[in-house]
Structures are given as C-alpha cells and as structure tokens.
Amino acid sequence: MGMVRTAVAANFAVWYLRLVGFLNLLGAVWLSFGNSIRRHNANDFFTPYLLTAGFTSGLFALFLAITMRRRKRAAWILNLVVCGLFLLVFAAAMVPADTRSHPQNWIAFLLTAGFFTALLAGRREFRAKGDRANPKLAAAVAVGGVAFGGLLAAALVTVTNTSKGSTFGERFAYALLRVVSLAGSDNDFIGITPPGWVNVTINVMSALLFLLVLYAAFRSPRGRALLPQDEARLRELLGRYGDRDSLGYFALRRDKSVVWSPSGKSAVAYRVVGGVSIASGDPIGDLEAWPGAIEAWLAETREHAWIPAVMGASEEGGTVYARHGLDALELGDEAIVDTGEFTLEGRAMRTVRQACNRVKRAGYTIRIRRHEDISEAEMEELIGRADQWRYGVTERGFSMALGRLGDPADGRCMMVECYDAEGAPRALLSFVPWGPEGLSLDLMRRDRDSDNGLIEYMIINLIERADQIGITQVSLNFAAFRSVFERGSRLGAGPVLRLWRSLLTFFSRWWQLESLYRANAKYRPIWEPRYLLFAKNSELPRVGLASARAEGFLVAPRLSSLLRRR
Incomplete structure (x- = not known):
C-alpha cells in the first residue's frame, strides 16, 4: 500500500508540471489569459510554483515533467530545492493581512504546498541516475553558449540598430543582458534601439540555450563499451549455445554493452542511443538463465532512466521478453536456407538458375575460406576493396551486422570471394559463425561495374559446397515488413494493406525494403519472423527513431563530413 501511495504522489508531481507547462504556453500565445496570470504575480497576488505565463517557463516546466516521468533523481532534487525556497518566500509573503485576505493566494499556496508534499512523499520513486559528467558539461554549455549567443546577438543588434552613438561593448552588454535575463531596459542603453523582432529573436535564442543547458544537465548516461573480459565470456557462451540464434555472434560488436544474469550463464547485449537502451536479438546463453539477464537489463534501464527496447528478437526470445512486460511488434522476417533441402531444380528457381549459368559462362570463379586462413596482407586488400565498393559513407547495421572486417x-568467419575471367576481384561476402554448423550473412559488397547475378552465383556456390565446409544452414538478409509486401500484392488485399504496401514501396527508393525482400525470396528460404519489443506505446516513436539511428538509416550530420564534402 505504501508503494502505491508513493507512485501516486510521484505521478501527481509529474501531472502538476505538465499542467503548469501547458498553462504557461497557453498564456504565452493567448495574450488576455497571459496578462491575467501576470497580474496575479504583481503587488499582493501570487500564482503557484512555476506558473508565470511565459514561453520559457512553459518549456522549463514541460522539460521537468519529462525528466520527472523518467524518475530522474537530479530533476527531483532541483524541484525540491527550488519549490522549497519558493514555498518559504510564499509563506513569508502571506504574513501581512492584506495578502492573506485574497482567496487566490491561498489556492496558489495550497497548490505549491501540495506539489512540495508530493515530492517528499514520492521521493523513493526517483532513483534514476544521471551521468557524472553532466554538471561539467552543463557548465561548459552555459558559459560557451552565453559567450557565443552574446556575440551573435550583439552582431544582430549592430546590423539592425536604428540609433547612433553606442559602442560595440555597449551593444554586447545589451545583448548579453537580454540573453541571460530574457529582458533588458532600453532606457539603460542610450543609442541602442533595435527592432522588436530582434529582441524576440534574442529571447528565442536564450530559451533554446536554456533548454540545451538543461538537456546537458539531465541527459542519461551512455552504456560502457564492450570490455575484453565481457567479450571473452560472450565467446564462451556462443561456443556452447551459439546455434540457438543466428544473430548471436553480432552481440560481439564493440560498440555494445553487456549485462549478465546473476548466474553468469546468460547475457543481454545492448547499446544506448538517444536515451533508449536497444538490446539486439535474443539473450546469449542458457535459455533457463534468460529471465535473470532480462531482469538485470531492465533494472539497469530503470536505474539510468533509459527506455527499454529490443530489436530483432526471435519468436522464442520475444516470448520471454514479453513475460517481463514488453509489447511486441513484428519487424519482418529473416531468410534462412537449409542447405540439405535446397535445390536449383524446378520452375520457381528458374530465374536464379539462369543468372548463375550466365555468370558461370562469363568465366567467374569463387573462392571460399575462413578468415583465419587469409594472410594479413590479403585481408588488408579485401578490406580496401570492401570500403571501395561500399555504397554511401554510412556503415549500416547494428543487430544484424558485426561492424568490422578482418579482426x-x-x-572462424567465412569469406566468399568472386573473381572475373581475368582474375580480377569483383565481389565478396563475409559470414559470421552461427553455432558449429551455420553461417549468418554479415557483409555483402560488389563492384558496381561487374555483371549482374554475382551475388546469387556466390550464395549458390556456398550452398552447394556446404558439405565440404561443414555447414547445414545459412542465414541471409533480413526482409523488413516482408508479410506486407507479400500479402499486399495478392488478389483481394484490403485497402489498408495496399496503402501500407504503397507507402513502404515509396520508402524503398532510399532504404531498399522491397528489393531486399525480393533478393531473399528468390532462394525459397524459410522465413523466421523477427520482432521489435518496447515497454509503452507512447515511447514507440522514440524507440523507432533510436533504432533507425543505430542501424544507420538516420545519421546526424557532422561538421567534419560537411567540410570534406565542401
């Protein structure tokens, strides 16, 4: 019962901040309503905590509401200190009889006291830790932002000033005062009369700087990089349980973190992107220890106020994750070829068969070997070709890509190379181990000037030589939203499904969604569904954005890349 009261008090504090933020923004755009609130902040009238009918205060209250909803300890401390000081000033102001006689003052006092009481009652709910570097980063952003914003605002005032007789130092002081305080008296600065829109622009810059400082102060910590001892333990688990999930080896990406079950027999590999902790694939290790690893991962997300999400979980893994409160959304299907059942015969394989025969007649040859059998010099050449043949500057992949080559x-990774009739290299494929008898496609590159059908020819050769290299199954590319493309093109598909398919076809121009599906479907594979798991529907847009960033579909522009392009 006590835990319920604590949660209710915490939720009350969050909703109070949301309501105050909404009223502040409403007062900023609705002049008559805003002026009414501001009159209650003058003379003997008072408004509740943070209610000032200002645009900046509205954003500040909403930002605090978001951080409080994520149960961040730093936000709770800030609200407790500021609200406590405000309550003391409020109590002192209520001593005169004239002030006590106004009913609205008592309402404001009781609301502020209620918010402060809710903070105290719900203190155990706010346990999420921030990054230890946040205070220094926030101070640096504040100092640098004020200096840069002051110079930029001073330059704007200089260009638009309609009066004469002021120095640049005076204009800089005027701009700096407005950046810091959002206000400035024109009477105190003779010879400075900028247009009204300039003051508004400076105020907007100041508000954005204020929010940026808040973000730096309250940002969630990033997960630590994969440690050598964690990698060694993961490889040991993969040696024992690696055949359970075709994506298991990708947990060894070194931009991922790992959290272990109490028994150490299972682990969850994840990466933090934009405050979202994205676990990749199923947990690694013993199935019976999966719940312990998942619980440890979820506890870590709560500790740091991360949003939990899982990308690329299998049906078995998604079922276990769902038992811990996560909802599932089907992402698409993974194409798996059983080498023992595969055949090129039949009408359905006619297109692949013709492509392979055409490439074979052109004199192309295939070479298949483990990475450990490739010399260091040869591997350097292969890495150089892979970089040269890469389309675009962004390396895509997170849950289904290793992110390195030649380590x-x-x-035990497998390299498939293709050479033309003159012996020149034209394409390469790299596969990671999937247990002792399986391979999972990691890298696929080819020279764009080469003949079509090379990739099909390479994959068919790998499957045909499966007995020689000791493999029984091969995992190919992942086809996002495969069922939509497949069912949406059938006779009798509904309007919603056809519209959804048309939308995905449109985005396939950039992200190759439909082409990946068709490239995999030609091998007549076994389709294994993969799922995205999340905690709340309201968090799904943020989870989707973080997932797109992790996979490389959305990349924030960097100054270095822009300079190189220019």
Missing part, C-alpha cells in the same frame, strides 16, 4: 578474433 584476428573473428577467425
């Missing part, structure tokens, strides 16, 4: 620790 000595990945000696």
Whole structure:
C-alpha cells in the first residue's frame, strides 16, 4: 500500500508540471489569459510554483515533467530545492493581512504546498541516475553558449540598430543582458534601439540555450563499451549455445554493452542511443538463465532512466521478453536456407538458375575460406576493396551486422570471394559463425561495374559446397515488413494493406525494403519472423527513431563530413 501511495504522489508531481507547462504556453500565445496570470504575480497576488505565463517557463516546466516521468533523481532534487525556497518566500509573503485576505493566494499556496508534499512523499520513486559528467558539461554549455549567443546577438543588434552613438561593448552588454535575463531596459542603453523582432529573436535564442543547458544537465548516461573480459565470456557462451540464434555472434560488436544474469550463464547485449537502451536479438546463453539477464537489463534501464527496447528478437526470445512486460511488434522476417533441402531444380528457381549459368559462362570463379586462413596482407586488400565498393559513407547495421572486417578474433568467419575471367576481384561476402554448423550473412559488397547475378552465383556456390565446409544452414538478409509486401500484392488485399504496401514501396527508393525482400525470396528460404519489443506505446516513436539511428538509416550530420564534402 505504501508503494502505491508513493507512485501516486510521484505521478501527481509529474501531472502538476505538465499542467503548469501547458498553462504557461497557453498564456504565452493567448495574450488576455497571459496578462491575467501576470497580474496575479504583481503587488499582493501570487500564482503557484512555476506558473508565470511565459514561453520559457512553459518549456522549463514541460522539460521537468519529462525528466520527472523518467524518475530522474537530479530533476527531483532541483524541484525540491527550488519549490522549497519558493514555498518559504510564499509563506513569508502571506504574513501581512492584506495578502492573506485574497482567496487566490491561498489556492496558489495550497497548490505549491501540495506539489512540495508530493515530492517528499514520492521521493523513493526517483532513483534514476544521471551521468557524472553532466554538471561539467552543463557548465561548459552555459558559459560557451552565453559567450557565443552574446556575440551573435550583439552582431544582430549592430546590423539592425536604428540609433547612433553606442559602442560595440555597449551593444554586447545589451545583448548579453537580454540573453541571460530574457529582458533588458532600453532606457539603460542610450543609442541602442533595435527592432522588436530582434529582441524576440534574442529571447528565442536564450530559451533554446536554456533548454540545451538543461538537456546537458539531465541527459542519461551512455552504456560502457564492450570490455575484453565481457567479450571473452560472450565467446564462451556462443561456443556452447551459439546455434540457438543466428544473430548471436553480432552481440560481439564493440560498440555494445553487456549485462549478465546473476548466474553468469546468460547475457543481454545492448547499446544506448538517444536515451533508449536497444538490446539486439535474443539473450546469449542458457535459455533457463534468460529471465535473470532480462531482469538485470531492465533494472539497469530503470536505474539510468533509459527506455527499454529490443530489436530483432526471435519468436522464442520475444516470448520471454514479453513475460517481463514488453509489447511486441513484428519487424519482418529473416531468410534462412537449409542447405540439405535446397535445390536449383524446378520452375520457381528458374530465374536464379539462369543468372548463375550466365555468370558461370562469363568465366567467374569463387573462392571460399575462413578468415583465419587469409594472410594479413590479403585481408588488408579485401578490406580496401570492401570500403571501395561500399555504397554511401554510412556503415549500416547494428543487430544484424558485426561492424568490422578482418579482426584476428573473428577467425572462424567465412569469406566468399568472386573473381572475373581475368582474375580480377569483383565481389565478396563475409559470414559470421552461427553455432558449429551455420553461417549468418554479415557483409555483402560488389563492384558496381561487374555483371549482374554475382551475388546469387556466390550464395549458390556456398550452398552447394556446404558439405565440404561443414555447414547445414545459412542465414541471409533480413526482409523488413516482408508479410506486407507479400500479402499486399495478392488478389483481394484490403485497402489498408495496399496503402501500407504503397507507402513502404515509396520508402524503398532510399532504404531498399522491397528489393531486399525480393533478393531473399528468390532462394525459397524459410522465413523466421523477427520482432521489435518496447515497454509503452507512447515511447514507440522514440524507440523507432533510436533504432533507425543505430542501424544507420538516420545519421546526424557532422561538421567534419560537411567540410570534406565542401
């Protein structure tokens, strides 16, 4: 019962901040309503905590509401200190009889006291930790932002000033005062008369700087990089349980973090992107220890106020994650080829068969070997070709890509090379181990000047030589929203499904959604569904954005890349 009261008090504090933020923004755009609130902040009238009918205060209250909803300890401390000081000033102001005689003052006092009481009652709910570097970062952003904003605002005032007789130092002081305080008296600065829109622009810059400082102060910590001892333990688990999930080896990406079950027999690999902790694939290790690893991962997300999400979970893994309160959304299907059942015969394989025969007649040859059998010099050449043949500057992949090539620790990976009739390299494929008898596609590159059908020819050769290299199954590319493309093109598909398919076809111009599906479907594979798991529907847009960033579909522009392009 006590825990319920604590949660109710915490939720009351969050909703109070949301309501105050909404009223502040409403007062900023609705002049008569805003002026009415401001009159209650003058003379003997008072308004509740943070209610000032200002645009900046509205954003500030909403920002605090978001951080409080994520149960961040720093936001709770800030609200407790500021509201406590405000309540003391309020109590002192209520001593005169004239002030006590106004009923609205008592309402404001009781609301502020209620918010302060809710903070105290719900203190145990706010346990999420921030990054230890946040105070220094926030101070640096504040100092640098004020200096840069002051100079930029002073330049704007200089260009638009309609009066004469002021120095640049005076204009800088005027701009700096407005950046810091959002206000400035024109009477105190003789010879400075900028247009009204300039003051508004400076105020907007100041508000954005204020929010940026808040973000730096309250940002969630990033997960630590994969440690050597964690990688060694993961490889040990993959050696014992690696055949359970075709994506298991991708947990060894070194931009991921890992959290272990109490028994150490299972682990969840994840990466933090934009405050979202994205676990990739199923947990690694013993199935019976999966719940312990998932609980440890979810506890860590709560500790740091991260939003939990899982990308690329199998049906079995998604079921276990769902038992811990996560909802599932089908992302698409993974194409898996059983080498023992695969055949090129039949009408359905006619297109692939013709492409392979055409490439074979052109004199192309295939070479298949483990990475450990490739010399260091040859591997350097292969890496250079892979970079040269890469389309675009962004390396895509997170849950289904290793993110490196030629690392000595990945000696059991398989390299498939294709050479033309003159012996020149034209394409390469790299596969990671999937247990002792399986491979999972990691990298696929080809020379764009080469003949079509090379990739099909390489994959067919790999499957045909499966007995020689000791594999029984091969995982190919992931086809996002495969069922939509497949069912949406059938006779009798509903209007909603056809519209959804048309939308995905449109985005396929950039993200190759439909082409990946068709490239995999030609091998007549076994389709294994993969799922995205999330905690709340309201968090799904943020989870989707973080997932797109992790996979490389959305990339924030960097100054270095812009300079290189220019």
